[in-house]
Amino acid sequence: MKRYQTGLLLCMIICMVTGFGAPAATAKTVAVTLTAKEADVVIDNKGTTYPAWSYDGMIPGKLIRATVGDLVDVTLINPKSNKKSHSIDFHAAEVDMLNEFGSIRPGHRRHFSFNVRHAGVYMYHCASNPLAQHIARGMFGVMIVDPKHYSRAYPKPDREYVLVQSQYFPDADNVTEMVTNRGWTHALINGKIFHFDPLHDGNATRALMSRPGERVRIFFVNANINMPVAFHPMAGMWDRVFVNGNPDNVLSHVQTYGVPVGGASTFDIVSPAERSTHNLLMDHTMSAAMRGASTLLINDPAADPELGKGDHILLR
Numbered sequence: 001m002k003r004y005q006t007g008l009l010l011c012m013i014i015c016m017v018t019g020f021g022a023p024a025a026t027a028k029t030v031a032v033t034l035t036a037k038e039a040d041v042v043i044d045n046k047g048t049t050y051p052a053w054s055y056d057g058m059i060p061g062k063l064i065r066a067t068v069g070d071l072v073d074v075t076l077i078n079p080k081s082n083k084k085s086h087s088i089d090f091h092a093a094e095v096d097m098l099n100e101f102g103s104i105r106p107g108h109r110r111h112f113s114f115n116v117r118h119a120g121v122y123m124y125h126c127a128s129n130p131l132a133q134h135i136a137r138g139m140f141g142v143m144i145v146d147p148k149h150y151s152r153a154y155p156k157p158d159r160e161y162v163l164v165q166s167q168y169f170p171d172a173d174n175v176t177e178m179v180t181n182r183g184w185t186h187a188l189i190n191g192k193i194f195h196f197d198p199l200h201d202g203n204a205t206r207a208l209m210s211r212p213g214e215r216v217r218i219f220f221v222n223a224n225i226n227m228p229v230a231f232h233p234m235a236g237m238w239d240r241v242f243v244n245g246n247p248d249n250v251l252s253h254v255q256t257y258g259v260p261v262g263g264a265s266t267f268d269i270v271s272p273a274e275r276s277t278h279n280l281l282m283d284h285t286m287s288a289a290m291r292g293a294s295t296l297l298i299n300d301p302a303a304d305p306e307l308g309k310g311d312h313i314l315l316r
């Protein structure tokens with residue numbers, strides 16, 4: 001009996017340390033209210049403004065996080081003060097595009113709900129006409145659907161970050177340029193050019209951080225209009241890539257992995273434990289990398305313990 005109890009205790013400790021079995025989820029309702037906003041936002045580290053359309057005035061919109069089996073309960077508000085019709089299209093939803101994803105005029109709201117059945121990282125965006133313009137002007141965001149349990153194949157990470165890449169078209173009314181992939185001058189990461197890259201932008205003040213040897217999980221979404229992304233961690237390797245963010249779709253030790261337009265994947269990187277290092281998380285497509293699509297990851301014992309945890313996963 002004593003041996004049995006000791007074994008059970010050991011198993012519980014191992015489970016707690018490795019994160020196996022956590023989180024023990026019961027299905028819940030995740031309530032989300034999003035308000036379409038037609039207002040200027042800042043699109044670079046020096047304060048340039050742009051006449052955006054966005055959810056709640058933020059590019060990307062708020063991070064929505066649910067667990068497999070949850071009900072996501074959505075309210076979309078299009079205030080009377082707006083000029084355009086707007087909508088919301090969740091890539092995690094299996095519904096009716098003409099119903100749930102339909103456009104609403106200024107002064108109206110839409111309410112619907114859906115169950116999330118598949119773990120992953122998903123884009124959401126406005127699907128109103130012209131689609132290219134509503135996305136290019138900033139109406140997109142990220143939903144993470146966590147699996148019910150971590151496992152050896154999908155371990156609990158030490159830190160998590162959300163990165164969303166998009167194309168910047170300064171001429172906000174030129175839909176032809178957006179559709180034909182001309183006229184984009186820069187790439188945005190979480191809504192700003194070189195947002196977290198002080199190496200390539202003297203006005204950048206922030207970077208991603210981890211301690212050496214930590215497992216850092218990047219939830220990466222491609223919100224471009226026409227450009228696929230070749231996501232690469234300079235001076236490192238993706239320890240694992242979870243295609244579409246699903247723990248069942250695992251690849252090991254990948255140098256560069258493609259993320260299609262409107263797609264997303266989850267990328268784990270583990271830096272050497274015995275030294276401080278830096279990685280540049282970049283789109284290896286040079287037209288994007290050299291115009292804004294690179295992010296510095298600093299792996300240092302003095303890393304801010306708050307970054308990549310709790311509310312500090314989608315940095316702005």
Ligand SMILES: [Cu+2]
Nearest residue numbers: 086126128134
């Ligand atoms: Cu819209």
